[in-house]
Amino acid sequence: MRVGRVLGRKLGRRRVQGIRFRLGLAMALGLLPILLLGVIQTEAEFRKQEQERRLDLQLAAERSASDAKARISSTVVLLQALTPEGGGFFCEARLTALAARMEGIASLARYSATGAPVCASRSESEAQTKQNVSADTWHQRLKRGEDVVMQRSADGESLIVAVRWERPMGAFQGAMAATVPLSVLQPDIRDPALPAGSEAALTDGAGNILIATDPRPFALKRAAEANGWTDRARADAVVMFEARDAQGRRHVYGGAPLAGQDVFVLLSAPAPGLLSWARLNPFGTLLLPLAAWLTAFAAVMLLSERIVVRWLDYLERVAAIYARGRFSIRPVQAEHAPAEIRTLARTLGQLGETITRRDRDILDALEEKDALLREIHHRVKNNLQIISSLLSMQQRAVTDLGARAALGDTRQRITALAQIYRVLYQSEDIREADADTFLRELVGQLIAGEAVRGPLVTTSIEADPLIIDPDKLAPLALWLVEAVSNAQKHAFAGRGGELKVRFKVDGDTSVLEVEDDGPGLDDAVEAGVGRTLMMAFAKQLRGEARIIPAPGGGSIARLTFVTPEARDAAQVREVAAFRLSGTPPQA
DSSP states (O other): OHHHHHHHHHHTSHHHHSHHHHHHHHHHHHHHHHHHHHHHHHHHHHHHHHHHHHHHHHHHHHHHTHHHHHHHHHHHHHHHHHTTSOOOTTHHHHHHHHHHHSTTOOEEEEEETTSOEEEEOTTTHHHHHTOOOTTSHHHHHHHTTOSEEEEEOTTSSEEEEEEEEEOTTSOEEEEEEEEEEGGGGOOOOOOTTSOTTOEEEEEOTTSOEEEESOSGGGSBSOGGGTOSHHHHHHHHSOEEEEEEBTTSOEEEEEEEEEETTTEEEEEEEEOOTTSOGGGOOOHHHHHHHHHHHHHHHHHHHHHIIIIIIHHHHHHHHHHHHHHTTOTTOOOGGGGGSOHHHHHHHHHHHHHHHHHHHHHHHHHHHHHHHHHHHHHHHHHHHHHHHHHHHHHHHHHHHOOOHHHHHHHHHHHHHHHHHHHHHHHHHHSSSTTOEEHHHHHHHHHHHHHHHHHTTSSOEEEEEEEOOOEEOHHHHHHHHHHHHHHHHHIIIIISTTTOEEEEEEEEEETTEEEEEEEEOSSOOOHHHHHSHHHHHHHHHHHHTTOEEEEEEOTTSSEEEEEEEEOOOOTTHHHHHHHHHHHTOOSOOOO
């Protein structure tokens, strides 16, 4: 499972899922039939080479035992030539002379149909005259009709070669036999075609070793591994098999008939690893297609990187810049890319130009809209000031004190709203305003308006800068008007004093406080219209308003509300930065 997870993470990586890997994979799949064809051809070459190896092994084995084969063949020819002659008086002398002159023949002998010795060379005459061979296997085989028979002698040091002796009508008359010492049949392994460490041996028809250059490789650990190879060699001429010797070393064996059906040559060579040396493949037929396949795969990976992927990465970087709002970049380096990439780059550049032109048109429209909104705000401010002036005139004409106070409060509220529109059309962006600047100007205007009609009131303002939209600024301004008005009416009436305004922004929460040094809380303030309006404005800001005693005397009107933010302030600043950008840079 851990391997599966690791493999899944690797396959999920961008490098594995990219176009380069997919092109390489597609190419690899496309060339796979060629590789499979190479494998099939290699397999066919394996089979062909195996046949050639079998033939080479047979020829090498025959060459290794060529002397033994020549001696056996010459012996058979000699015996066939001597067979027609009868025993006669001079039989022993002739056989003795021939045995002396023929190198590699220890003795010659003639036997009757009943296995009795007729005559023999002197080296064996005494023993042969007393020995009947009718019970010997080789004599019985000749009697059954075989022409040539070879068999190991009873002492194990010679090979008996015998031919059939027939009458003119074909009836079995006896046998002509020669004894050949095994020492003269020793195979020669100096053939350069033989693998290093090869050994050769002659065996009888049952696979028993007659003579060998080194008997150890032919002493098999499991005789069953040979599996009757001599019987298969009689049918197939060449037999190959693998087996382990008594020391456990693995060898490759190749056997073939050497003389008739009774003598075989067996070749042994060390097995190279797990494969038989006769199955060593022609590496070129497999490695060359594999190397071509790997080379093509590497070439596709490299060329796709140089021709396609790096240009796609370049265009991706340009597109990422476009995604961040910088449409002045142009992919000019792609002019050296392939035609398809150049077309894509030109399309991307045209897209950037189109968006740039559209943004300019939009910005021009926004500027025109801003100018109109500034004009509207200016006119609204003027109209509100006219209304405030009319109320001021009406206030002076009214003699009732309550009515005059009500008109004064209304005039202050209208003045606060006019101040909002004045700040908006004078600000850099008409969609937002700085709370610090607005609060200072509004408080100053409210205090200055009452300064000519009453005692001196000093003010101190501490305000954190906060950019907010007009919808949130209006209830904030009206709440401040009510708080300052209450302080002027109840705290500073007839005495003056000090007014402190504090505006603090603490993350998601903001606090606006108006503190006076008057006599303290008044029940009329708690139940008045101003108090009701303050609570209503606080709800509009999703906050709460309270009037609490000040630590040093007087009272504090506190408004706690959720910190308002300018509508699309980040987008407004980004557009402004784009409008101030100079000559478009080139990517």
